[in-house]
Amino acid sequence: xxxxxxxxxxxxxxxxxxxxxxxxxxxxxxxxxxxxxxxxxxxxxxxxxxxxxxxxxxxxxxxxxxxxxxxxxxxxxxxxxxxxxxxxxxxxxxxxxxxxxxxxxxxxxxxxxxxxxxxxxxxxxxxxxxxxxxxxxxxxxxxxxxxxxxxxxxxxxx
Amino acid sequence: xxxxxxxxxxxxxxxxxxxxxxxxxxxxxxxxxxxxxxxxxxxxxxxxxxxxxxxxxxxxxxxxxxxxxxxxxxxxxxxxxxxxxxxxxxxxxxxxxxxxxxxxxxxxxxxxxxxxxxxxxxxxxxxxxxxxxxxxxxxxxxxxxxxxxxxxxxxxxxxxxxxxxxxxxxxxxxxxxxxxxxxxxxxxxxxxxxxxxxxxxxxxxxxxxxxxxxxxxxxxxxxxxxxxxxxxxxxxxxxxxxxxxxxxxxxxxxxxxxxxxxxxxxxxxxxxxxxxxxxxxxxxxxxxxxxxxxxxxxxxxxxxxxxxxxxxxxxxxxxxxxxxxxxxxxxxxxxxxxxxxxxxxxxxxxxxxxxxxxxxxxx
Numbered sequence: 208x209x210x211x212x213x214x215x216x217x218x219x220x221x222x223x224x225x226x227x228x229x230x231x232x233x234x235x236x237x238x239x240x241x242x243x244x245x246x247x248x249x250x251x252x253x254x255x256x257x258x259x260x261x262x263x264x265x266x267x268x269x270x271x272x273x274x275x276x277x278x279x280x281x282x283x284x285x286x287x288x289x290x291x292x293x294x295x296x297x298x299x300x301x302x303x304x305x306x307x308x309x310x311x312x313x314x315x316x317x318x319x320x321x322x323x324x325x326x327x328x329x330x331x332x333x334x335x336x337x338x339x340x341x342x343x344x345x346x347x348x349x350x351x352x353x354x355x356x357x358x359x360x361x362x363x364x365x
Numbered sequence: 366x367x368x369x370x371x372x373x374x375x376x377x378x379x380x381x382x383x384x385x386x387x388x389x390x391x392x393x394x395x396x397x398x399x400x401x402x403x404x405x406x407x408x409x410x411x412x413x414x415x416x417x418x419x420x421x422x423x424x425x426x427x428x429x430x431x432x433x434x435x436x437x438x439x440x441x442x443x444x445x446x447x448x449x450x451x452x453x454x455x456x457x458x459x460x461x462x463x464x465x466x467x468x469x470x471x472x473x474x475x476x477x478x479x480x481x482x483x484x485x486x487x488x489x490x491x492x493x494x495x496x497x498x499x500x501x502x503x504x505x506x507x508x509x510x511x512x513x514x515x516x517x518x519x520x521x522x523x524x525x526x527x528x529x530x531x532x533x534x535x536x537x538x539x540x541x542x543x544x545x546x547x548x549x550x551x552x553x554x555x556x557x558x559x560x561x562x563x564x565x566x567x568x569x570x571x572x573x574x575x576x577x578x579x580x581x582x583x584x585x586x587x588x589x590x591x592x593x594x595x596x597x598x599x600x601x602x603x604x605x606x607x608x609x610x611x612x613x614x615x616x617x618x619x620x621x622x623x624x625x626x627x628x629x630x631x632x633x634x635x636x637x638x639x640x641x642x643x644x645x646x647x648x649x650x651x652x653x654x655x656x657x658x659x660x661x662x663x664x665x666x667x668x669x670x671x672x673x674x675x676x677x678x679x680x681x682x683x684x685x686x687x688x689x690x691x692x693x694x695x696x697x698x699x700x701x702x703x704x705x706x707x708x709x710x711x712x713x714x715x716x717x718x719x720x721x722x723x724x725x726x727x728x
Contacts, residue, residue, distance in 0.1 A: 314695060314716075317644060317663065339558065339590065339608075340645075340663070340696070341449070341542070344390075344414060345465050345495045345513065348446050 217256075217290045219265050241278035242312065247285065248274055250311040254303050255359045257296050266290055268300065273323065281315040283308065288323045297327055301337040302346060303359045310360075374727025376687040378667065378710070384421050384719040386436050389414030391713035392449050393699045399457030401705040408437075409711055410460055411719050412448035417441040418462050418472075421719070434721070443470040450498045455505045459526075463496035469510050473526065500553075502546040507531075509553050511541035517555050517565070519574060532574040534565055543593050548600040548653075552621050556591035562605055564632060566621040577621040578630030580605075580613075585634030587613065595651040595658070602635065602681075604658055606646035612638040612660065612670070614681060635681045641668060641688070644696075652702035657686065657724070659710055661697030666690050667712055669724065686726070693720065 248271040252264035263269045273286040285304060289297045301320050308318050321334045336342055346352050390413065397408035407423040418440040424432040446465035453460050460472040494514035501508055508520045508528065517534040539559035546553055553565040553574075561581035565574050580586055589608035596603050601618040619631035644663035651658050658670040669687040676682045693714030703709035710722040 335558075335590070341497070342513075342540075342558075344447060348465055 217259055217261065217266050219261055220267050242276055242316075243278070244271055244274040244276045247276055247283055247308065247312070250307055251285070251304050254300075254307055255361070256290075257299050257303075257355060257359055263287070263300070263304075269304070281313075282317050282319070283312070284319045284321070286321050286323045288326045292326065293328050297322055297329075297333050298336055299352070299355060299359075301333065302343065302352070303356050305337065305343060306347070306356050307360055376669065376724070376726040378669070378687055378689045378692075379723045379725065380720060381431055381709075381723050382434050382721040384409070384411070384419075384434055384436070384721070385717070386419055386439070387411065387413040387415050387417070387717045387719075389416075389447075390695070390715040390717055391698065391719055392447070393451055394701050394711045394713045394719055395451050395453055395460075396701055396704050396711065397453050397457045398455055398704050400703065406432075407703065407706075407709075408457075409434075409719070410451045410453065410462075411713060412451040412462055413717070414447045415717075416444050416446060416448060416464075418444075418448050418451055418460070420460075440472060443472075444468065446495075449496060452499045452501055454501045455503055459501075459505075461499040461501065461508055461510075463499040463510055465495040467494045467496060467512070469496055469499055469508075471508075471526065471528070497541060498543040498545075500544045500546055502551055502553075503548055504551075507546070507551065509544040509546065511544045511555055513540040515539060515541060515557075517541055517544055517553070519553070534574055534576070536563055536576045536579075537561070542590065545594045545596070547617070548596050548598065550600070550620060550622070554594050554603065556594050556605060558590045560587050560589055560591060560607075560609075562586075562591055562594065562615075564621050564630070569622070577624055578632055580615065580630075580632065580634070584629075585613070587611065590645075592645070592647050593649050595649050597651045597656070598653040602651075603632075604649050604651055606649035606660060608645045610639065610642045610644070610646065612646065612649060612658070612683075614638070614683065636683065638670060638683050641685050642666075647696060648699045650700050650702055652707065653704065654702065655707035655724075657702070658683070659700040659702060661692075661700040661712055661714075663696040665693055665695060665697060665714075667692040667697055667700055667710070667722070687724075689722075692722075693718070 254263045269287045275284045320337045391411050393412050395410045399405050400407040409421045412418045420438040421434050422437045423434050444464040444466050448464045450463040462470045494512040499510050511517045515537045519532040520528040521531045537557040541555050541557050543556040555563045561579050563576050564578040566577045587607040587609050591607045594605050603615045603617045605613045614635045616633045616635050621631045624631040642662045646662045648661035660668045667689040670683045671686045673682045673684040693716045695715030697714050699713040701711050708723045713719050
């Protein structure tokens with residue numbers, strides 16, 4: 208870990224109160240609720256930032272609006288905004304988001320993770336790495352990287 | 366002469382068997398080339414994120430039309446990380462396996478037991494270099510390996526099952542995902558995360574290997590990672606598959622070692638097949654027996670393509686013969702046609718299973 212933080216003074220936001228879900232009209236105990244962006248957001252909002260003692264939500268790295276879910280097609284697109292443009296933590300944050308969703312969502316889901324357009328100097332390169340399944344698999348076999356991911360996910364409540 | 370299937374009738378991909386045992390995703394499958402030769406049963410190798418390689422054999426009984434499969438061996442002592450690739454030598458006696466642990470292992474099939482007879486170390490300056498693909502040439506004298514370190518290594522098999530590195534090929538600017546030999550020439554092709562395909566051949570004086578051509582934009586090329594390549598039976602055409610959701614077919618008739626031209630290169634783009642795949646195409650295989658192209662994709666489908674019989678233009682075109690949705694419960698990582706039986710196809714997926722399929726088409 209570098210002794211100098213990439214972003215020493217991040218802007219910190221309040222944690223949004225969890226919105227109360229409206230019950231569905233046709234109440235069926237056996238029905239499986241389609242997964243929506245709020246549910247996906249609930250999985251990732253408390254991931255800890257690798258550098259600061261704040262969550263991705265508090266740093267506005269992810270928000271409910273940055274998540275698009277198509278339950279029928281089993282597809283999730285999650286866009287995240289690193290706190291600074293040259294953030295070298297971007298690939299680690301993206302990896303944490305992917306691991307958390309892999310652990311939390313049904314295996315049928317295809318997950319695409321991108322940095323929000325214009326938010327990173329190496330946007331194309333970062334997006335390519337984050338969505339190359341082989342690169343991700345190899346990265347997660349690296350014990351140092353895998354430990355960092357575990358630390359970021361440790362405080363995540365769900 | 367390869368029997369060309371792909372007529373106009375309805376096509377089906379019937380499920381025959383499911384091979385279970387791996388405890389993580391299966392990255393690759395490889396049919397033993399000696400399958401069904403001289404009475405030998407069909408044999409398949411598979412490699413997985415569970416760090417093992419499994420050898421499967423189909424029982425050869427005359428009493429059943431589709432005899433069952435059993436797992437003959439689990440090779441679990443050689444690799445410390447994901448085993449990403451496996452390839453049999455042409456006579457079916459040796460199996461090469463490539464792993465994220467940066468090593469390549471060579472296994473020898475002796476009777477009913479599999480022994481690890483050699484381990485290759487592929488490391489440069491101590492960096493981590495995951496091996497992504499391994500490939501034997503047609504005569505079984507050379508083995509190619511490639512890695513995330515952007516290089517391709519060519520090894521020569523020595524007496525006593527020893528291997529000597531004969532060349533390290535630099536040129537790709539990103540990981541190399543696959544290496545493959547031409548079916549009748551000692552010409553090597555490589556597919557990369559840098560979106561290009563490179564063609565490598567030995568110098569006239571046999572001194573060293575060089576890149577004879579790069580199939581890339583501008584001109585004709587993929588716009589994202591190229592995952593796999595496959596030659597047709599004669600080697601006069603090659604197909605590539607990519608993260609850009611396209612297949613490209615190339616004219617590979619000209620021998621690159623004979624190429625002296627200045628512009629372009631010996632091989633030409635023939636056609637692009639697009640609009641069928643919804644997510645990354647991880648695997649493509651051109652059957653040596655029936656002329657069909659199979660693909661495996663991250664959209665969980667297996668698709669089969671044939672040369673378009675209705676095409677009247679002078680150029681080549683392909684049409685989709687079949688789309689098998691939810692072929693696996695997860696990405697399909699590898700598809701491979703049987704070396705002898707034109708109906709059989711094996712596939713491997715993120716769901717940890719291998720499936721054997723039977724292709725049929727009405728005339």
